[in-house]
Amino acid sequence: MSTRKRPPPNPLDPDSDSDTSSPPTSKKRPFQQKPPPTTTTTTTAPPPQAANAASNDEDDEDDYMNMTIAEPTLPETFSQRKKRLQLEAETRARPKSKAELAALEKANRDAALAKSLLDTQTPNKGLLMMRKMGFTPGSALGAPTASTNTARLEPIPVTLKEDRTGIGHASAQRAKLAATAPPTTTTTTAAAQLSPEDYRARVAEEQEERRREAQLVAAQKLAEEFECERSGSSVGTRAVPLRSINVLWRGLVKRREEKERERRMRYDLLQSLDAPRLPGYDRDCELDEVDKAALGITVPGLRRPAGTVVVEDEGEEGDEVDEELEREEARSAGERVAALCEYLRRQYRYCFWCKCRYEDEEMEGCPGVEEDLHG
Known part of the structure; x- marks a missing residue:
């Protein structure tokens, strides 16, 4: 029995057998021990939407202060329903106070006044009667007014009368004031023609006249006191006829x-x-x-x-x-004051401007009779 050596395989030949180390094919293969499996960890990045949702979940879980916990709703018990119905019945049966009635009346009145009288949705009795006579909402009614020269499109509004005076009292008062008031045409014309300089001069003249009147009363009182002192009577009691008193006071x-x-x-x-x-x-x-x-x-x-x-x-x-x-x-107040000052100097040696009574008739130290000389 001869054994023949097989030639080495040619790598360029496709028909040649490349597995030289494999044993010949047999029905039973010998047991081969398999290497242990190697575990490779592969990290896959999550999608951006999932990452945002996860971050939002983390923020929601951390925001404990703004968390709202829904309380469980329990069904209404028989006692709770009975108490609620009793409270509603007591509220309906309780009489309203004056403030509540006034507020309710005002709300109803405002709502009624705000509603148009030509409202076709809820027509009133007057609108129904006008419709039967041929009136249609939106058309003019009545004679044209003097201001707009057009007829009225809306009915006359309701004016609420809040005072307790009679009807026509305001117009009567206005007519009475207009009748008793002086005519304003002359006053307005004079005020329009009056210049600022003339106005200042007039005001200064009025102030000077009031000052002279006050000086006149003071000089008259002084003259009366000196006369009562000479006669031995008291001021305010008259023992002589009125015509016998000096005309100056x-x-x-x-x-x-x-x-x-x-x-x-x-x-x-x-x-x-x-x-x-x-x-x-x-x-x-x-x-x-x-x-x-x-x-x-x-x-x-x-x-x-x-x-x-x-x-x-x-x-x-x-x-x-x-x-x-x-x-x-x-006579003017200035002339009467000058006459009184002269009388006081001549009879009692008293200077009204110096406010001093002198011992001799020369009145040494007094500048003179006029006010301007006294500074």
Whole structure:
């Protein structure tokens, strides 16, 4: 038995067998031990959407302060339903307060006033009657007005009257004010023609006139005090007739007595409201001696009751016109002040501008009679 060597395989020959180390093919293959499997870890990057979702989940899990936990809703029990129905019934049965009723009334009134009277969705009785007479919403109704020269498209709006005066009171008040007010045409024209310089001059003149009037009253009071001091009487009490007082301050005395007489008359009227009225008290005729004594008027030869108020009965003296006093008051305040200053210097050696009474007639140290000389 001869053995023949096989030639080595040619790598360039495709038909040659490349596996030289493999044993010949047999039905039973010998047992071969397999190497252990090698585990390779491959890292695959997640998609960007999944990464964003994961980061959002982490942020949501970490935001414990803003987490809202839904409370489980339990079904309403029988006792809870009974209590709720009882509370609703008590709320409906409770009478509303005045504030609630006023608010409800205001809301209903505003809603009714805001609704158009020509609303076709909810027509009212008036609109239905007008439709039957041939009116259609949107068409004009009535005569054209003077301002727009067109007829009215909407009904006259409702004006709510909130005061308690009668109907027509406001128009009557406006007419009364217009009748009593002076005409504004002359005033407006004069104000328009008045320049700023003229206005300032007029205001300065008015202020100077008021200052002169105040000086006149002060000089009259000083002259009266000096005269009462010389005669030994007190200021405010007159023991001589009014015409015998010097005309320079006679007006001051007359105004003071008239004011005192008015005060006494008001006092007597208030005191005699509950007392019985005597015959002839409210008449214009002259009272007799008995009525004068009953009313407290001084009557010669009669004694008046204690506690009665005495009212001087001037007679004809108060009714006569004092022409001398009228001529004096017709003069300007500056002229009257100058006359009083001259009288005080001549009679009492008193300078009204220096506010000083001198010892001799020369009045050494006084600049003069005029106010401007005193600075």
